[in-house]
Amino acid sequence: MKPPVAIIGGSGISNIIKGQRLTVGTPYGPTPPLTVGELEGKKVIFIPRHGENHSVPPHKVNYRANIHGLKKLGVERIIATNAVGAIDQRLTPGDIVIPNDLVDFTRSRHNTFYEGPPVTHIDVSEPYCPTLRGVLTSANGSSGHESVEQVVMACTEGPRYETPAEIRMLRTVGCGIVGMTGAPEVFLARELELCYASICFISNMAAGLQNSLSAQEVEDRGRDTTRILNDIIAEAVREIPDRRTCPCAKALASAQLSKPERARGGGKIA
Numbered sequence: 001m002k003p004p005v006a007i008i009g010g011s012g013i014s015n016i017i018k019g020q021r022l023t024v025g026t027p028y029g030p031t032p033p034l035t036v037g038e039l040e041g042k043k044v045i046f047i048p049r050h051g052e053n054h055s056v057p058p059h060k061v062n063y064r065a066n067i068h069g070l071k072k073l074g075v076e077r078i079i080a081t082n083a084v085g086a087i088d089q090r091l092t093p094g095d096i097v098i099p100n101d102l103v104d105f106t107r108s109r110h111n112t113f114y115e116g117p118p119v120t121h122i123d124v125s126e127p128y129c130p131t132l133r134g135v136l137t138s139a140n141g142s143s144g145h146e147s148v149e150q151v152v153m154a155c156t157e158g159p160r161y162e163t164p165a166e167i168r169m170l171r172t173v174g175c176g177i178v179g180m181t182g183a184p185e186v187f188l189a190r191e192l193e194l195c196y197a198s199i200c201f202i203s204n205m206a207a208g209l210q211n212s213l214s215a216q217e218v219e220d221r222g223r224d225t226t227r228i229l230n231d232i233i234a235e236a237v238r239e240i241p242d243r244r245t246c247p248c249a250k251a252l253a254s255a256q257l258s259k260p261e262r263a264r265g266g267g268k269i270a
């Protein structure tokens, strides 16, 4: 059986598959209830990032449990969905973006699996898996959407939205979109040598670029976009190559100074 593909559902994204429900125990606590099913003839696992009823705010999501649980189930590839605000004014609500880089402005989150030895410095020169990004970008293109390329995501701590001055700062440092859940998720996936890419939908213009911002608006936009996103994700799942040729699977090989655990088949996870 081929390794399952995981889909992390964010704000406004409903379950894309039907199937068996289960919760996985991890050293960091249990995952939310996952759904294990099939999509395009492949085994797929859906995980609701914010819990079953969207009850967990972005800064309280147990990112380590979510990623560790997926690793435990044999997942090698993760497609994450994120609701984001647009800073880049070429983007408008309803657009879909596959970001290529990220700036992490979070402050209070458990952002690593490696709290002790072996000291581990993971390389994130290319934080998102190039293969998954390519597959998502071409699936987005074939759905008739024009992609804005080379978009950098800012991940803020939340749960409040940003101030207009913060948005001006984010634009100055090159960020085109802003959300609250991109980090540490992407980095935790790399630490466990999982492929990870994000598909973002623009739910609103960021603060200062529209009159005001409501959580309901973000939720509603997500619901409107769900069908389009689901189609793109289904095509991406179909097109993911069976074999991994990207560097993600060997991320730990160059991340640790001494590697006795690696020699026994896997870095020690704190």
Ligand SMILES: [Zn+2]
Residues within 6 Å of the ligand: 129, 130, 131, 132, 194, 195, 196, 244, 246, 247, 248, 249
């Ligand atoms: Zn990869």
